Structure formats: C-alpha cells, structure tokens
Amino acid sequence: MSKRLFVKGNEAAAMGAVAAGCRYYFGYPITPQSDIPEYLSRELPKLNGEFIQAESEIGAINMLLGASATGVRAMTSSSSPGISLKQEGISYMAGAELPGVIINISRSGPGLGGIDASQSDYFQSVKGGGHGGYHIPVLAPNSVQEMYDLTLHAFDLADLYRTPVMILGDSVVGQMKEALVPNPRPVRELPEKGWAVRGKGSEEQRVVKSLFLGDGELEAHNWRLHAKYQVMKEKECISEEFETADAKLIVTGFGSVSRIAQTAVAMAREEGLKVGLFRPVTLFPFPEKALAEAAGRAGRVLVIELNTGQMVEDVRLSVGAAAQVSFYGRPPGAGSLPSPEELLDVIRKNYDQAAK
C-alpha cells in the first residue's frame, strides 16, 4: 500500500509524471509553477532522465516536440504568458500528431497580469490556442490528488490519441498542500509508436511533419484530426456530480473554484435548498451529454468562474433550450477568491428565481 504524503499540487503533478514514465522535462521558470521544474531537476537525473532549463518557453516546447518525436514520454510546464509562447509549438505538435504533456498552472491576465488564481485561460486552452483549428484534451484538477492522478491520465491520453494534452490548474491547486496517496494505477493499453523517428536502419524512412502540400492531402488530414476529436468526445469525457439527482439548480465550475462551490452547495442543502454541483474534469472534450442531462432535470444552471465568463459559453451550447443558464464571475484583481458565503448568497438568489 502506498503511503500518504503531504505535498504541494505542483509536486504531485511532477510525481505523477515520473510515475507515468516521463524521463524528459524541458521548461523555463515562471510563477506559480516553478516547483515542477525544481522537483524534476532534482529527480530526473537520478532516473537517467534529462532535465533542461530552456532559453525560453518557445525553446522548451520545441525540445518537447523533438523528444516526443523519438517516442519517449516527455513534458513541459508553464504559466499563462509562457503558455502563450508555447502555442506555436503546441499547434505544430497537434498538426504532426505528437504526444506530450503540458501543465499550465495559470495566472491572471491579460498581459503580465498577476499571479493570483484565475481561470482566464479557458478559451485559450480548449479552443485551440495556437493557429490552425485543432483541439487538445484539457484536464482540470481541483485537488492535489488529482494533480497526480490526472497527470498520469494525461500521458495515457497523449499516447492513445497521439496528441499534446494540457493540465489546466491555477495557483490554488498548484500551491496548496494536502494529502496525496501516490498510487500509480495501471496504464491503459497503448498502441505501438510505429511513427517515431529512430534512425531508419535498413527499414522505411519515417517523417514527422505537419506540412501537407499534396492535392487534397491537408483537407484529408484535417478531417482525420476532426474525427479523432469526435472519438474523444464519445469516450474521454470526465465529470463529477454532487447532489444533482433531485436538484432544481445545478451549480457548475471547474478546478479550484469548484471546491468553494461545493462547500456553498452543501451549505445550501443544509438550508433545504435542492441544489447540486456538476464539475467538468475534462474541459476538452467538454462533458456535454452528462451536463445536458443534469441540467435538463433541474431546469436551471448557475456557472461560476474566476473570469468574466468563458466556460459559460460551452455550458450554453451543451444545455441548449433545456435549461436557463446564468453566470457569476470573479476575475482576479480584488486579491481574493469568492468565499463560500458569497457563493451561497448567489445560489440563494438564483434558486429563488428558479422557484418562481
């Protein structure tokens, strides 16, 4: 049995990467995620791995591209402005169908912004981010345990679908310390990496590329990528529900804010309000069907985000006319997160409207 540890979320993610067999890390320091490169700079050399502090985030993502092209498990991590710089490489990796894990312990923006917890990178993460109209799986942990578990899961998804995968956290899940049971669960059955460059020997040449100039070649490539995203939507949605069965109001939010929302929902239940929580764990693919079901039963959804409204657009698309959707946002700047009492107040108001 694995022992129980008391670690930071960032360290848990780094431990999850090591447990997943990742031995190559390329990164550039930025707050609030620097615990990840610091941990891996210490641990990877002991495992015959490689840690490189790159000259920039652009350098780091392209080192990841090169390492992944050889078939090894590799990763990088950064925070919002750094992720913007990595978008070029992420687009190339999506185009060349290269696996790899990217952790974004996001901060608040735009621009230099601040280092407090924010969810203002939702659009950038789930809608492509870089050029060319691609998607990558995006996982949103809300605990130290999930930082570990979802990082392991991310490496499997990356290899299974030949795609970059992003962990989208923020300074709350990255910096908080809580219990972790580091139990690497068995990996999924994964395909051979018959595409990886290796030095051809006497065999056929292998080329890793995203340039398709032949007549119709690029269109076919894009339809194939599109089909892959549809398979992910069918098979890879993860969400969590709390007290939704008889709820008349569904509260939804991802990552750190979902923890506060859950406390507020529990407080509302104590007051006798029939409120439930729906938490998307995968932001792409977005758990459309599960949310539509819960929302359809309740008839009303309240979206809470640490921004001025981003995921709410996907919620509206998911539930359509089946439920009324309202939004409560707290972009960073006041230097604080919403308290459970603040959210309870919002829940009460929305619940009254639902009852009308």
Place this chain on the structure above:
Amino acid sequence: MQQVFKRPQSLKDVQTHFCPGCHHGTIHRLVADAMDLHGVQERTIGVASVGCSVFLYGYFDIDVVEAPHGRAPAVATGVKRAKPGNFVFTYQGDGDLAAIGTAEIIHAANRGEDITVIFVNNTTYGMTGGQMAPTTLVGQKTSTSPYGRDKSKDGSPIKMAELMAQLGGVAYSARVAVDSPKHVLEAKKVIREAFGYQVQGKGFSFVEVLSACPTNWGMNPLKANARVGEEMIPYFQLGVFKKEEA
C-alpha cells in the same frame, strides 16, 4: 570502366524542386557525402526547418522531424537528449537561423549540444520571395529593402560563424562557399570534419555555407554564382573559426 563519381547512398534518386542555379542541390550532396563517409545514414535523424530546405525528407533517405521556423536547434536538442546514440543535424536557412531562431541557435550551441548545424546563407528569405534577411549585404536591394539595406536603419549583416566561435559549447565553427569547384571541395572537407566532431562526441559543430539564390536575386545562375565570390566572400570570409582539439 571504373566508376569515379556517383550519387551518395544517403541521397534519394529523385529530382529536386529547387530553382535553376540554386546551390541547395550541391549542399545536399555534400551533406549526404559526409553521412556516407562516417557511415551514419542508418542512425541519422535530420531536423528540417521552414523555407526551401523543409523538403529534406524528400531528398535524404533518413528519418526526419520538421521544426517550426527557427526552432530546429531546440527540436534537435530534444531529439538528441532523448536518443543520444543517434546522429542529429539541422539544415537551416539564414532568415530561419539568424533572425527568428537566434535564441534557439545560440543557446543550443552554448549548451554544447552534440549536434551538427548546416547553415545555408544566401543573404535573403528564399521561399517567401526574397525579402531582407539578417545576412543581406549593405546596399543589397530586396523586396523589403527596395532602396538597398541601410546600415543606419537595418544594421549590419550578421556573421554567424564568427559569432558561434565565441560560445563555450561550440567545438567547431567554419564558413565555406560552393561557388567554384575549389570551394566545393573545401566545403566537402569541412562538412566531413564537422560531422566527425559529432561522431566522436566532441560537441556542437557549425558550418555556414555561402550560396546563391538566382531567382530572388533577379540574376541568371551564372551571374548569381559569380556574386557569391565577388560580393559575399569579401564580407563573409571563409575559414575555420574554431576547432577544438580533442
């Protein structure tokens, strides 16, 4: 009859897409020759960057990874660190390496990555249609320096081979040209030597090759070829600038 000249084994038996008078074909041959000499074709991973050289995989019979514009040295770093037993080289143009990719080339070189960089300098952006490059000569007219490169406004052409020689991680840095049979033979020797540095694990090796771009220079192949000797070599001097002893 004895065969004295043949296609290198590392090169595919295909026609290239390069413009008439372009030197990429010659440089490809020299790179393939060095691969053959060192017997590394079967364990080579090439890194192609953006521009006219992107079709590396169409001409070399080796595994190839494509890199975003300027990022080939970072991609090659990832490849080599993950697979230190492989022979890894990048093939980059001057806009790619000396403008957008300066951070990547300087830091890969400074880390002493055990890779080889073939840097093709034709003083212009070729595939995008002949715009001003960091290597464009002062006074040279291009589609974005229609009045000629102005030193006071655009700066001086960057001498990459000399710059590389200053960096601690660089084991070998040289500049060659392919405008005459004599220079081609010298280039052949230098590229072979640069590859040898990686084969022996001595660290980062860099070869700048001066070449012609007749189409974008608006010259016929002969005139373009002559320009390399008359205008480029006087500024971009040939030679080996660094050669670390074992």
